[in-house]
Amino acid sequence: MLSKLDPQVALQLSNSGPRPKAAYLHVPFCYHRCGYCNFTLLAGRDDLHERFVDAIGTELSWLGTPQPVETIFLGGGTPSILSPKLMERLLDSIGTWLPIQGAREWTIEANPRDITSSNLKLWSSFGINRISIGGQSFQARKLRVLERDHSPEELSRSIELAVSCMPQVSLDLIFAAPGETLDEWQADLKRCGSLGIGHVSTYGLTFEKGARFYGQLQRHQITKVDEQIELDMYNMAIDTLCALGIEHYEISNFAIEGQACLHNQSYWNSDRWWGFGPSAASYLGSTRSVNHRGTLQYLRRIQENLSPIDEQDELTADQQDRERFVFGMRQRKGVAWDQFKADFCENTFQAIQKCLDKHIAQGWIEHAEDRVRLTRAGLVLSDGLWHEYLTCD
Ligand code: SF4
Missing domain, CATH: 1.10.10 (Arc Repressor Mutant, subunit A)
Incomplete structure (x- = not known):
């Protein structure tokens, strides 16, 4: 198994093909777990935040020498959950080991309730220039169904604030939530035109194994939106957002000119990328590897100076x-x-x-x-x- 403890091995891989352009870092914490989510994360474990920031800093330091990249994506989970002190430490490590060059896009995923003037100021001061807001809807009923912890008012306020401070703001919207109508979805889409958002990602709700909604669906406690209505919702997203000048550039993504996500384009163009944190994948040379998905296992392995990599494939x-x-x-x-x-x-x-x-x-x-x-x-x-x-x- 490849060991990240040997920086020469990772560097050899990164030099054996196209140079990695992108880096993804996974912050595996949320305030609570939404009913539809089966991502790698721990909810309500603030006690582990500091250990995690130390561990990912160590994983980054195993690069041995700083590796310039063009884009960074700090995703999760909810990266914005970290306290300003820990966030500062994390951003400092990232800036040291992954100096950003060239295209220069650094995204942070944020919960609307964490979007405050002081957080935006802190994130910007380290070079973050794009914020991806996990808003999902402007409808109170739909937010409740999805078990989100923010209100429509909080979402609107956070977008306004983000748009006033960040060069690029993206919003995630979910459609086909149980009980959702085409009118509700249309209203969500139309709000995008009036808030100055430059990028929208839309996803139909899925019922994945491991998510609470999956069990509820099996027990007939919730109902899926009819397949044809879900299809109509997808087509409605294309028609409505394009009419607002937010162009459709990828199956689930829309942007005004100049605001398509460069980091995700790296994936779609099969560029090479680094991944750090639990469950993060790397693609270096012809090797795809994935870190351990369990956060506790990831923390333990790093603390014991063991590679966090769980699976590794050599692609022909x-x-x-x-x-x-x-x-x-x-x-x-x-x-x-x-x-x-x-x-x-x-x-x-x-x-x-x-x-x-x-x-x-x-x-x-x-x-x-x-x-x-x-x-x-x-x-x-x-x-x-x-x-x-x-x-x-
Ligand atoms: S959907 Fe987003 S906010 Fe909710 S638990 Fe999953 S990662 Fe966290």
């Missing part, structure tokens, strides 16, 4: 090409097919071409000029299409 050239195609196709602009043709090995190219021909004939993908991309009909099916591209002969 064929797997890398297929993933590059699939991730690229998530973007509305699609992929430059002639470029892929030149880069892919012959067998992979032939296999993907066969799938593509089929999906073009079905009207789910279009080939215009030198690009292939999802059609509007293909967008709603896309999650069901990708497996074929990853496995076809």
Whole structure:
């Protein structure tokens, strides 16, 4: 198993292919666990925050030498939960080991209740220039159903404050919450036009194993929104946000010009990235690795000077090409097919071409000029299409 204790190994990997452009750091704490969430996190464990900041600082220091990146994403969980003192320590470690250069985008995910003038000032002073707000809805009923801990008023106030201090503000919105109507969803979308938000991410509610909602659904205590209504909600998001000038640039993401998320584009372009913290993935050279998902196990391993890595895969050239195609196709602009043709090995190219021909004939993908991309009909099916591209002969 690869050990992050040996900085030479990590550096060797990062130098063995394209240079990593991005870094993701996972803060695994929240105030409470929302009913639909099965992420790697601990709720109400403030007692572990300091140990975590020490541990991730140690993991970063195992890089050995500072590694410049173009984008940083501090996600979770709820990174904004950390006290100003601990946040300062964390941001200081990140700034030391991952100096930001080039494209320069540093995002923090924040709970609306943590968005205060003093926090915004602190985050900005370390170079954070993008805030991603876990708002989910402006409707009191929907927020209650989703078990969120903020009110519509708090969300509006936090957005206003963030927009006045941060160059880029993104809002997460969930649709298809139990009992939600198309009118409620339309109202949520329309609010985006009046608050100065430059980026919106929308996700249909899912019922994942490990989340409380999953068990409630099995016991018929909650009901899923009808599939056709969920589809209509997705299409409504595209129509409403685009009409507000917030363009659709990826299956679930919308932005005004110049505010598409550079960090996520790194994933969709199959760039290489570093990952730190429990459950964080890295992609270096042709190696994909994932840290231990359990926070306590992650903390223990770092304290015992053991690698936090739990799983590690070596991707073949064929797997890398297929993933590059699939991730690229998530973007509305699609992929430059002639470029892929030149880069892919012959067998992979032939296999993907066969799938593509089929999906073009079905009207789910279009080939215009030198690009292939999802059609509007293909967008709603896309999650069901990708497996074929990853496995076809
Ligand atoms: S949905 Fe977000 S805020 Fe809620 S528990 Fe999950 S990570 Fe935390």
